[in-house]
Amino acid sequence: MIKEFFNHPLRELNSFHVEEQADHIIEFDSAEDLDQIFGKESSPKKWYALGGGNNILFTRRFEGTLIKPIGKTIRIIEEDEESVLLHVEAGLEWDDMVEWAVEHGLWGVENLSLIPGTIGASPVQNIGAYGAEAKDVIERVNFFDTQDCTHKSLSHEECRFAYRDSIFKRELKGLCIITSVEFRLKKTPQPNLGYGDLKAETEKRGGATLGNIRDAVCSIRRSKLPDPAELGNAGSFFKNPIVEHELAEQMRLKYENMPIYPTADTQKKKLAAGWLIDQCGLKGYRQGHVGVHERQALVLVNYGGANGDEVMTLAHEVCSKVAEKFGIDIEPEVNVL
Numbered sequence: 001m002i003k004e005f006f007n008h009p010l011r012e013l014n015s016f017h018v019e020e021q022a023d024h025i026i027e028f029d030s031a032e033d034l035d036q037i038f039g040k041e042s043s044p045k046k047w048y049a050l051g052g053g054n055n056i057l058f059t060r061r062f063e064g065t066l067i068k069p070i071g072k073t074i075r076i077i078e079e080d081e082e083s084v085l086l087h088v089e090a091g092l093e094w095d096d097m098v099e100w101a102v103e104h105g106l107w108g109v110e111n112l113s114l115i116p117g118t119i120g121a122s123p124v125q126n127i128g129a130y131g132a133e134a135k136d137v138i139e140r141v142n143f144f145d146t147q148d149c150t151h152k153s154l155s156h157e158e159c160r161f162a163y164r165d166s167i168f169k170r171e172l173k174g175l176c177i178i179t180s181v182e183f184r185l186k187k188t189p190q191p192n193l194g195y196g197d198l199k200a201e202t203e204k205r206g207g208a209t210l211g212n213i214r215d216a217v218c219s220i221r222r223s224k225l226p227d228p229a230e231l232g233n234a235g236s237f238f239k240n241p242i243v244e245h246e247l248a249e250q251m252r253l254k255y256e257n258m259p260i261y262p263t264a265d266t267q268k269k270k271l272a273a274g275w276l277i278d279q280c281g282l283k284g285y286r287q288g289h290v291g292v293h294e295r296q297a298l299v300l301v302n303y304g305g306a307n308g309d310e311v312m313t314l315a316h317e318v319c320s321k322v323a324e325k326f327g328i329d330i331e332p333e334v335n336v337l
């Protein structure tokens, strides 16, 4: 089933809640609906796949068609003694799948509780939190290729997952619409409590059951991050910058407490963008309708009534201050349209 909307406000379709509009939105239910949408002469020329809008900043009217999956079914397509393989449609909320898995005693996604967004977006940036990533459980991604209007699928290896990255952010960016994802979840306990205060929070609740881990993750996240339903935001606005090993070492000498993380490439190190912004004294900084969140400097917020340009003006100011103080360029992780 397809539903169309014209000249539609985007306020409720993006977690920043910026006041922009789209020329045209098409919601589709099943993967086959895309044959109908793209298989005719009037098929959308300029389009963009929209999930829950939790990682998108609209800075102007979207003059084209936003294509939004709304199919939400979860099916078990394979099962053995150790695991189940789930086929989940792209329009389901990620956290609804996590809740379903926990209720059914299935392990693998509990650390990813409460990440906002849809199943269809989860492979795009390989969502991750608390030492787990979507790639740990994704076996296959099914999508519609708008170049030749065919349905295709990629195995885990073919998706080329990396830290907040995949083929869908690179070679296939703007060319495909993910229609469903297949997840392999385990039946036996696999607690992964090595990250931050997760172990202590889980123990406080009586030990490492699926329910306790989910509860602990939700509670930690709620205490650290603003809820977009109450305060518009898109989670981490900036990427953590990757710098040469020598530069990271020079900075470590100057700033003793600066967090530095290893990367897969031993010659490169990852710095914490939030720490850099905080050191510029910007935590809690406010400019009109927008600001840097008071507890988490990586998060830009809309206090109400902001448009996308105001958020970008603040983002540019934050980038300039970090560049001025540290000589390091940080850039948005959020998709700016």
Ligand SMILES: Cc1cc2nc3c(=O)[nH]c(=O)nc-3n(C[C@H](O)[C@H](O)[C@H](O)COP(=O)(O)OP(=O)(O)OC[C@H]3O[C@@H](n4cnc5c(N)ncnc54)[C@H](O)[C@@H]3O)c2cc1C
Pocket: 015, 048, 049, 050, 051, 052, 053, 054, 055, 056, 069, 090, 115, 116, 117, 118, 119, 120, 121, 122, 124, 125, 126, 127, 128, 129, 168, 176, 177, 178, 179, 225, 226, 227, 228, 233, 234, 235, 236, 335
């Ligand atoms: C409060 C908050 C906390 C967050 N915490 C985390 C976190 O802990 N870890 C983390 O990794 N992320 C986090 N994020 C970012 C966000 O949750 C993820 O990026 C999520 O995957 C976005 O899902 P979405 O459905 O809203 O995607 P959208 O924002 O709608 O889209 C994001 C990108 O994916 C593409 N896309 C969406 N759906 C499809 C599809 N079906 N086919 C092809 N492309 C598609 C879009 O075109 C766009 O490029 C957070 C965001 C917020 C607001």
